[in-house]
Amino acid sequence: MTERSKLYLYHIVEALEARNLPTELALLPFIESAYNPQALSVAKAAGMWQFIPGTGRSYNLKQNIFLDERRDVLASTNAALDYLAKLHGMFGDWRLALAAYNWGEGNVLRAIARNRKAGLPTDYLSLKIPKETRHYVPKLQAVKDIVAQPQKYGLTLPSIPDHPYFVTVTTARDIDVAVAAQLAGLSLDAFHALNPSFSKPIILGATQPQILLPFENAQMFEQGLHNYQGLLSSWTTYTVTKRERTTTLAAKIGVDPATLSTINKIPVGMRLKPGSTVLIPKVKAADDEDISAYIAENAVFALEPDVPDTRKMLIRVRRHETMAAFAKRHRIPVAQIQAWNHTKRTKLAPGQIVMLHVPTSQKPTLVKAKLRVRPLPPTAKAIKARAVKLNAKKPVVKHKAKVGPIKAPKAKAQSALPTRKIASN
Template identity: 50%
Template sequence: MKRLRHQTRPLIAFTASALLFWALPNISHADSSSLAVLSNAPEASINRNTSPSAISSPAEITPFVYTNQEADLWERIRAGYAIPDLSNKLVDNQLTWYSTRTDYILRTVQRGSRYLYHVVEELEKRGMPSELALLPFIESAFNPQAISTAKASGMWQFMAATGKDFNLKQNMFKDDRRGVLDSTDAALNYLERLYGMFGDWQLALAAYNWGEGSVQRAIKKQQALGLPVDFDSMSALMPVETRNYLPKLQAVKNIIGHPEQFNIALPKLENQPYFVTVEKTRDIDVRVAAQLAELPMDEFTALNPQFNRPVITGNSNTKILLPTDNATLFKENLSKWQGPLSSWSTYTVAKTEKIESLAHKLGHKPEFIREVNMIPASMLVKAGSTILVPKSEKAPDQDISPEIADKAQLVIEKGIATRQLHYRVGKKDNLNSIAQRYKVSVADLKNWNNLKRDNVSAGQNLQIQVPVLAKSRHVTVASHSRQAHRNKAVASSGKTLVANARSGRKPHG
């Protein structure tokens, strides 16, 4: 049997901020007056946006209550299987793929062990089939930092537009598409809504991957031809990714259901919460939070992947997740801590400018500002953007305001190509006249030449970066011309150029 290539493995990427946290200076003090409230259960208090009319009534979803608390979590998941099984050649192909990759299965299970209990709990509260807890296996390999080539993000792989529809905030400081609590709540809301629309879990899953509008159009096409409207019957109308989506879930469901048949020994998962929530109202550096909880940074980030920057902004809705024992340690250590919790503040950019100019103005190295804010080289920061900067030693210990934290955006654009000139200062020259002559700013002149004052001396040599717009256009045209010539040569030889791209899941509708 020819092995089917795995079509939709996500492009796994860790945010630069997760790596940056390791490089930031260690902070030895925090403010013990900032009290954290330790909750007793890992529940999210999140408003659900799905309209009641879009979700099936309680009579349509029969609640399942698991009572054997002695069994492990795998038994609990198996007992709640409720989606009709799919059996066809595509399922067989996916079973072959997964069952011959034991290491991949076990790595994914290890990652998912942090989150599975919470997902199963939420499914049971809603009366939803427990095999839906295995869906992140297909979407992201249970990696909340996963990013697809289509920019779908998180454990449940939400596109930006769909995430906004389900109240998943995406700003400079956090991306709730990656948050364990928020994204799980949104994903189950979405699946509930889809089941309410189609009355069929298999079609609901197809719509989760393909978009509800696409499934609705396929149903109308089948009905017009007098054909059945189940997943198997309509699979020929679906793109390859969606056609294989449910077979992948079925394959994983079969392996988890009977691992011994595939010579796989699943690790035992305790039927109890892995984490609890800690509510907080003050800003806290990520490194400080991990230090107080006595957790390695990678474990803290795995539970709290939604935070984009090295500071977690605080308000009444801010929660961090910690293993139960570490949450207790966090509370104890916090009560003994002295000094500031956070070392970061914000700066609003008044006009579009280069990082070098901003850094000179703020008294920091350009490389530092660029790294902290994840700004690529040769990019301009647009007016109105918010950047993260260290707190001044003279400034009061104030948190970032909720308004800034909620609305902060960093907008960048590609800078204009420049070339360097060397200029010898004349007797009548000053910085202002030189800046006007070359259409640059005095701040740039000072930054390029490490000048602390506005004075220059006759005979002094200055470096000036001047735009080279005409040259850039010439290079671009020449480049396109060479590519066109190459394409023509390839075409004449009978060869074909193919670009591959994964479409990703479209926003619903």
């Protein structure tokens, strides 16, 4: 557990000190998850701080097909410290706050109300609470004592450097997790240890992702990303337009049904609802074995190297366009297109992405996006002229809007966060 905590402990202690919260709270993930950001309990609590889905949403932790911020090191830590500070403000006692973090604030409030009604004390030790919650604070105190004096208990704990382990990098481009790890010079396990919130094999640039990397690896990643010439992302998204089965949808968009079900974790026999977003591969493998190997290894498809004096381009298939028509449009033999895309299929799906080798002398007109220009709003003069034209016999009546005085919003007083330490006994 201490080895795992070396990646995150410095950041968590800094966040606690910035909020004037007890630094002993940095040991709480030892009790919650054994400092494992990928932990998942039987109650569906996830991450180092073990947020259940509902509480996670209450503290703005995004949970969707591509991202689960309950596992995100930065986001979940901020949410957990916000929650703990709120609980301490509610109960005025760290033991009760920690009991509420484990058992739920509503349960602790009801236990306090029962004792108060019976004329009994309402402190942590006097409440009737579950065994797990009763042991929760003593466990934290025990870990604190062991960390403070490991030799007293015959232990030698690994040293934890007093400096940040990771830095944050961002990218606006979609990139496969496997490619990001490769560019950073990390194994997939090492990359996932710092970035467990990416729940799919692709990182979406549109979400402005925060990628955590060791400092040296971050520099390597930025340089590698700048120089990378290959396909950064081999996945794209598709939005379902009507209720249909996986097999029907797979045939429509030209994707292997097993790939569609496996990567999106779609149960057998389940029908997809309109508006559902699924992940699909941009480039198809030669057969089902290649697809299964891709899913198992989470690696990037190995495309053939560029032919001299050419560059790779991704072209979207037009509606009702066959393979023969597509090949004719680009003046390339069907067999050559099949070889470049590692497929023997002759059918294409509308919107499917096909990779071609295009001579460098040819301008990239095939991939230019259409620019949508919105018309400017009409001027007051134009509106008046149109009103006069439509209502030639009716005079144009001008109405003056009455605007009252604008009041500045009242500033909310910020209450100081608790600063006292957790009691030692």
